[in-house]
Amino acid sequence: MEILGIDIGGSGIKGAPVDIKRGILAADRHRIPTPQPSKPEAVAEVVAEIAKYFEWQGPIGCTFPAVIKDGVVYTAANVDKSWIGANGQKILQKTTGCPVLLLNDADAAGIAEMKFGAGKGHTGVVVVVTLGTGIGTAIFVNGHLIPNTEFGHIEVRGKDAEDRASDRIRKEKNLNWRKYADRVDEFLGRLEALFSPDLFIIGGGVSKKHEKFIPLLHTQAEVVPAQMLNEAGIIGAARAARSLVK
Numbered sequence: 001m002e003i004l005g006i007d008i009g010g011s012g013i014k015g016a017p018v019d020i021k022r023g024i025l026a027a028d029r030h031r032i033p034t035p036q037p038s039k040p041e042a043v044a045e046v047v048a049e050i051a052k053y054f055e056w057q058g059p060i061g062c063t064f065p066a067v068i069k070d071g072v073v074y075t076a077a078n079v080d081k082s083w084i085g086a087n088g089q090k091i092l093q094k095t096t097g098c099p100v101l102l103l104n105d106a107d108a109a110g111i112a113e114m115k116f117g118a119g120k121g122h123t124g125v126v127v128v129v130t131l132g133t134g135i136g137t138a139i140f141v142n143g144h145l146i147p148n149t150e151f152g153h154i155e156v157r158g159k160d161a162e163d164r165a166s167d168r169i170r171k172e173k174n175l176n177w178r179k180y181a182d183r184v185d186e187f188l189g190r191l192e193a194l195f196s197p198d199l200f201i202i203g204g205g206v207s208k209k210h211e212k213f214i215p216l217l218h219t220q221a222e223v224v225p226a227q228m229l230n231e232a233g234i235i236g237a238a239r240a241a242r243s244l245v246k
């Protein structure tokens, strides 16, 4: 069975129909740059354009980089602040004419990794961390997600963790891999002190270059790169939206 997965990010909005049994894309991704400013109406139009591109009429699973409860957006660290308080799910339902499930982007990526990728079959406490424009987290206990964890915003050295260890900061500050690994290490060390996870899965854009920094980390728990790369959000969102299938 196929569900349309859409990943709303700070720079691009990407979508593809997903074979949710096998966890693979059923067609090539379609990507449209995120409108700036990234206000709800403008973003919703792009989501509708992607649905139209695939002539989609069924359920849609859609990620958003924020806390989402029952479709309502509660935060907006890296998107337009006018999203806060909006029922993003309802807005997308209206513009696409399809049933939509809206969920946090790191949660969606985590769902994909746990079901089809690096976390497959793992029990215990697994922490998925996405390093991108921001830092997203998803925590699984025996395969069950605790939704909307926002550990990218814990304070590290007086700053938001994502303002020290996201991939955006690595690029902005032109950090070499050792310096970047130190920052990621310190962040993971903090999570380890709080949760004693059994496994860390590192996703987000920079996970493509995992061999440059994962070997330099010192956590007690094993750290592995994500396997679904930039398709994790799309696949995880589609998988989560199977609850919409009647």
Ligand code: BGC
Residues within 6 Å of the ligand: 064, 065, 066, 067, 075, 077, 078, 104, 105, 106, 107, 130, 132, 133, 134, 135, 136, 137, 150, 152, 162
């Ligand atoms: C947001 C999270 C999101 C993460 C990754 C953070 O700034 O607060 O909700 O998961 O960025 O996009």
